[in-house]
Amino acid sequence: MTKLLITEITRMGPAFCVIGLQREKDKICSVRPVTASANSWLHFPYQRGDVLQCELAPFSGAKPHIEDRVSTHGFQKESRVPEQEVVTYLRKAEIAGSLPELFGCALHENRNGSGLHAMPPEPNRSICGSETKNLRLELCANELRATLVLSSGEVLRDLPVVDRDWRDFIEAALVEGRGANRVARLERFLNSQFHYKVLSCPHHFIRLGLTRPYHDLCWLMLDTLFPLPKKEWLEEF
């Protein structure tokens, strides 16, 4: 049995992708449980910070998704650790401060529009943590995008935000029942309180991930943004 601390739950379309941390001797490394038939989960009733007992089998996932492991049995929740402790562990796992260090390869800008990508099989991993100097979220035509500065001063622009909790928060902010001018109110929140709440938080931390190869390219995305949003923030705007 393996103990897995759930650190990432991302959402793209209807499915969830999950990543956790596993202790291997004196190292802490990321592991992505997948099903035997798919890379994602249609139902995943756990939260970040949950410690799950599971059984994971090695899986010959294509580079750069070397963290893939097949989950052979169900998960059993053993305990839960608080958010700041999750970040403490994430800071001991894969981490980088500059663009070339993130995935151990060059990252290329989209020649036509926005976004950054790596060329498989160049990246040597598909997930990496980082500190940021600044971060901004914005809505672009219903899509949540992040722009951030790494500690190296390099700027990553227009990253798709796939963090489940942040996406749920944005969707909740836009539900019809919340009254008029919802988009404008959300934008105001993202341009003001968000900055204070997220960037001044001592456990502010991000994890960046690479998509699976899509038209031969792996696109960079913001997998996780700590702190996670709180429901009560919705009352503030």
Added chain:
Amino acid sequence: MAPLTDENRWQRLVEECFRLEAGAHSAIPDPAQDLIETGVLDSMGWVSFLRALESATGFNELGALLTQRRPSFESIFQAFKDAQTASPSRETDLPRAGHSVRGTGVFVVSSSAVVGSRKIPSEEVDRAFHMPLGKLRSRAGIESLAYAAEDENELTLGARAAQQALQIAECGVPELDWIIATSETHRGYPSLAAQLHSQLLARENCGALDVGGACLGLVNGLAVAQGLIASGQARTIAVITSDVHSRTFKPGQVAGEFGGLFGDGASAFLLSAKKGAAQRHAYALGEFFFGCAGQYAGAIRVAHAPNGNLDVHFDSEALSRAAITRLEKVVREIELRSGIDRSTLQGLATHQPNPRLVTLLAKQCGLPEDKFPVVAKSFGNLGSSTCGVALDAILQSTRSDPGEQLGPIFTASLGPGLLFGGGWLVPA
């Protein structure tokens, strides 16, 4: 500025940006078609398409305005219309599809360029930097470099270029309302613009302004001058670039792979609200746009080290990749914004980090290499003056053949950051 009612122009621009994302031969979807639901674009492609469109039109709120709307052409056109209805006077924020091929009423009256008077074969520079002989020639394509002589510096080179430009335009120094200078090597005060002001004996109430941006300095300077003239605050402005790298990037201070690429030179452009009487062929400035691609911030960094040397971080591979990708992107954006087809160009005054990259850029842009004047190959990378020397060369070539049908000129450059900017000039 294209009027918003000119839907054919928007249509063209939207289609061009769509095809950048979906593929050159993609069928244009029905206006009402939901592009994501019908699988024409995924959500990343949709955002990428909108970003390209924002960039090409200068309508930066497009993405924000499309929140809670269907991802379709129809929604885009509606957003254009809504923007116009909400703020009919805010022309700069509105789509400029198929921008009419015209200038902005600011003319380049004359130009001039000078380079350091010592011509140094690149092998001599290889030797000075303790590099294998022939490295600069074979790897970067540099045949020789222009180095300043002992009695030359940023001030003397810049002043000489400015005096020549004034002379060509038959313009007296007292006519100057502003001197705008840029240099990536001049350090200290009085600033270069102030020194040029004194050297040229400009009127006391002629302004002197230094602009930064390193290799982007000329484009920055032209845009600032254009703004001053267009707003009625000035009539005649000299924009001057001057760079003497050979005293800054010296052997022993920086690696030869970096320092060996640079030469010394200057350029000057006289801008005015009216065409010069002495000018047979005149060009008017079009529009400029700028930005900063911060993902390349780590590719080049220059700082003063505590021991007095320069601390240069130079990732040549990343910088080359960035330079080609960005310059090509800027060229495409100028094309989209101006509506000028690149095949009609008189030439391109771009930054030339080294001659090999010029060859690659020409190939990427699908243009013959002779559209890019030879600068880096003979003189080295001249910093902010590279673009200036190239632009002057194109303008000079138009003067040598008065019967020739003139084409527009594109200018595009980069600076550490990675700053980027570009614009166009059209025959007046």
